Amino acid sequence: MNFDFTAEENELKRRVAGVFTGEAVSEAQLMERASLEELKRTTGDFLRKLGEIGYLSLCLGPAQASESLKLLAAQEDVARISGSLFLSVETTARLFGGLVAGFGAHDQFSDLLALLAGGRIIAAVAVSEDERPDSGPGFSTVAWEDGESFIVSGTKPFVTNAPIADYIAVAASLDGKPAIFIVKPGDHAVVVGPRLETLGYNGLAVASLELREVRVPKEMVIGPLQNPTLIEFLRRTQDLLLTAASVGLMRRTLTESKKHADSHLRGGKPIFARQEIRFKIAEMLTLTQTAQLLCYRAAWMYSVSDAEAHAVLHCAKVFSAEASERVASMGVQILAGTGYVSGNPVEQAYRESKYAALAGTTTELARMSIAEELLKRHQV
Structure with missing residues (x-):
């Protein structure tokens, strides 16, 4: 590389x-x-x-x-x-x-x-669904053929961009196989719920989506597909995006924390002169650059079709998600009372830092995937 x-x-x-x-x-x-x-x-x-x-x-x-x-x-x-x-x-x-x-x-x-x-x-993409006790493989959102079109029915609880989207790609089961249906929110049968209030990323419009037997013409349908490549692509892409978002968040937090440490005085000196503040900023920089390198390595491995790209992406996501929480927490500590007041970039980062651990492949599932990949490649 x-x-x-x-x-x-x-x-x-x-x-x-x-x-x-x-x-x-x-x-x-x-x-x-x-x-x-x-x-x-x-x-x-x-x-x-x-x-x-x-x-x-x-x-x-x-x-x-x-x-x-x-x-x-x-x-x-x-x-x-x-x-x-x-x-x-x-x-x-x-x-x-x-x-x-x-x-x-x-x-x-x-x-x-x-x-x-x-x-x-x-545009928006509606994939994730709530688990139900009777849930089997595939999606609970289903589609069936009806003449020259398909009928799609189901619910998606969290859809990013749904309230502002011109088009939404909806994942559903068609004859037991995954397929994508392109719908427009203007259709009366495409019901976008009220905007959800979230802990962080308040500039992101997220809402539920209900499809009440929506009629979709065949030319706006992708699939059904015989293999899991489509879903794997979505998961991989989302995980890489979330990893990049975490790195961006850490860089932003580090910049704001250093700026505050240089300008805020205690005892007539900038607090950056204090060793404990320098140690925090040094650790923040170490975590940020390590996460950045892991993210770049994962992207590079996908760009050259490396066999271990999947495992390395999960490594990058776990590390970046958890490191961003630590960096944001240290940033709030450096800003002290200022960091605890709503509306500043470090407080915002503190709220946003949790998202990457929950969205896409969760850190728990990513760890399990890493272990499974290692067991496959290195028999013990």
Whole structure:
């Protein structure tokens, strides 16, 4: 693995930096207190700007996995500025776009992909479901054929972007196999619930989704698929995005903590002069850079189709998720009373840091997966 950014990666990072000027950074950070109407407008504006620089066209689907590392170099910068904006943009581009570009026929979805690449739509992906005692394999959301279309019925409890989405990709069981159905929230049978109040990422619009026998034309259906590749792609992509979000959060927290330590005085000296503060910042930097390197290694391994990429991604996710909680906690400790007051970036990071351990592959399941991968490869 080459630790230097290529000229192409540096150019993408430069273009992303050009999108997030001083005024744009402030606008992205204001998303934490924005209404749904403001969120839709702001997210749409940033999507269009990112579409203009080619950011939304990269790494769409398994066939473009070779672009993983190139994209990550820029993704981390977006996540550092605003975790909420980052997750909203990536849900549209890499999750929804990856499904459509990676598993749908190009001629079938060419118009939709053009809208996506230009940043002219906001999209959501509805996969996770509540477990029930009678739940069997597959999804409890089901679909069946009805003439020239399909009928889809079911409920999804947590759908990122649902309240502001133009399109939603819904995972459901069709004849016992996974399939994706593209629906529009404007349909009266597609019921988006009220926006959920979450602990962190308050600039992210999340809601439940109910499908009341929604009729979906066949040209808006992907699958059914015979193998688990589609679901594996979604899980892998989400885990990599959450890992990048954690790294961005740690970088943001470290910057704010160092800034406070340099400017806040105790006994006539900046608190950075105190050894215990320096030790905390040194540990925060160590955790941040280790998580960053693990994240980059996971992306690189996917880009070269390494057999151990899956296990390393789970290593990166576990470490980054748990390290972000420690970094955020130390940041609050450094800021003391200021860090405990709602509305500052470190307090925000403290609330957001828990999400990565819960979303996607949980840290518990990731640890089990790592152990299983090791047992397969290294028989004892």
